[in-house]
Amino acid sequence: MKARLLNIGLLLSSLIGYLEWGGDKKMFLFQIEGEVLSKLFTDPLGILHPLTILPLFGQLLLIISLFQKKPNKLLTYIGLGCISILMALIFFVGLISLNYKTILSAIPFLVIAIWTIKYRRTNG
Structure with missing residues (x-):
């Protein structure tokens, strides 16, 4: 049960990443993901970039793991890794x-990620 809760925490905390660019442009990751998913059907080649595809793939893997009787350790690690690329970059850019705001938006994911890794190492 705790593995499932940690995966939910990873998934939800990955949505609150905050980005600011230019002079007045700012968005949360869930807003950006909404735009990316809407462009998936209108301009699929326009969204092909590792920083858009990998985190979405990671979130998909975490969602799949939530529907398993016991969340798969490998799915959790791969999903965590895919999302961590973007969240670590957001944290680094914030630093x-x-x-x-950017730093604080990435910290919950990074804390839950470390907690998940420690839990999975000791409890499988």
Whole structure:
């Protein structure tokens, strides 16, 4: 049960990543994902980029693991890894630019990710 809750935490915390760019542009990841998914049917080649495809794939794997009787360890690790690429980048960019909103938006995912890895190592 705890593995499932951790996967839900990973999934939900990956949606609250916050990005700011340009002078006045800012969005949460769930807003960006909505746009990406809407463009999937109108302009599929326009969204082909590793920083859009990998996190979406990771979230899909975590969703699949939620419907399993016992969430698969490999699916959790692969999903975690795919999403971590983007969330670590968001955290790093926040540190470089000293943007506390961006840093704070990535911390919940990173904390749950570390907690998930520790739990999975000890409990399988």
